[in-house]
Amino acid sequence: MHPAYAGWVSSSDPTLFPLPHELPGDKPFPFAAPAALSDVMAPDWACALGPAAQDLHRIAAGLQEERASGHTVLPAPENILRAFSRPLADVKVLLIGQDPYPTPGHAVGLSFSVDPAVRPLPRSLNNIYKELHADLGIPPSVHGDLSCWSDQGVLLLNRVLTVRAGSAGSHRKRGWEQITELAVRGVVARRLADGSRAPLVAVLWGNDARSIVPLLDDVPRIESAHPSPLSASRGFFGSRPFSRVNELLQQQGASPIDWRPARYGKENVL
Numbered sequence: 001m002h003p004a005y006a007g008w009v010s011s012s013d014p015t016l017f018p019l020p021h022e023l024p025g026d027k028p029f030p031f032a033a034p035a036a037l038s039d040v041m042a043p044d045w046a047c048a049l050g051p052a053a054q055d056l057h058r059i060a061a062g063l064q065e066e067r068a069s070g071h072t073v074l075p076a077p078e079n080i081l082r083a084f085s086r087p088l089a090d091v092k093v094l095l096i097g098q099d100p101y102p103t104p105g106h107a108v109g110l111s112f113s114v115d116p117a118v119r120p121l122p123r124s125l126n127n128i129y130k131e132l133h134a135d136l137g138i139p140p141s142v143h144g145d146l147s148c149w150s151d152q153g154v155l156l157l158n159r160v161l162t163v164r165a166g167s168a169g170s171h172r173k174r175g176w177e178q179i180t181e182l183a184v185r186g187v188v189a190r191r192l193a194d195g196s197r198a199p200l201v202a203v204l205w206g207n208d209a210r211s212i213v214p215l216l217d218d219v220p221r222i223e224s225a226h227p228s229p230l231s232a233s234r235g236f237f238g239s240r241p242f243s244r245v246n247e248l249l250q251q252q253g254a255s256p257i258d259w260r261p262a263r264y265g266k267e268n269v270l
């Protein structure tokens with residue numbers, strides 16, 4: 001669980017969680033020059049992404065210019081690289097999203113996840129919960145915090161790691177695609193490094209996610225339409241990704257993922 005949420009678990013009503021305080025608009029981007037990557041992500045991620053350090057510094061400078069011009073950049077600076085906060089060596093499921101939610105207060109640096117206080121949930125996340133229920137019988141949660149998946153080795157990685165508030169897709173082609181491509185290459189390379197083929201499954205929802213297929217070598221993958229309301233009925237619903245991931249992990253000798261969202265207070269489901 002992310003440290004910022006640790007004090008909320010004892011609340012008796014998850015709908016009463018306060019939203020985190022907004023960060024000051026002048027808070028620096030932690031990966032701006034001359035910051036070392038080892039200061040802003042897990043050490044093995046810093047090694048894997050080392051060749052892109054200068055690109056990250058350049059992206060940070062561009063984000064600062066955009067913010068200085070009056071725009072809001074999401075997620076909060078400290079969460080932009082959150083997907084890399086847990087060790088690369090722990091990754092056994094690669095779940096690729098598009099770009100962060102453009103609604104202020106929603107994006108938290110993990111694809112598809114939102115702050116546990118957000119109501120109503122984004123429609124894509126509602127559809128994910130519907131499919132989770134249909135697939136494994138897990139009732140939809142009232143909150144959208146998926147950090148417990150990340151804690152188990154599910155890399156919740158967007159292809160693009162920032163967005164301008166209110167403008168979906170606004171930070172495409174700014175260099176993030178090259179950063180996240182390098183991240184995917186790092187996960188695949190780690191799998192093959194010692195010849196033992198460490199357990200790994202890729203989950204690709206939608207065309208943006210499918211763009212990484214050439215990078216995956218022989219990694220088992222599950223592909224479908226994106227869970228967006230615009231496409232979920234065209235192949236996402238009924239795709240059973242959660243049970244299929246667990247089957248593939250167990251075939252590789254790995255423990256399955258417990259897909260139940262974390263509990264907050266006495267109530268957790270709708």
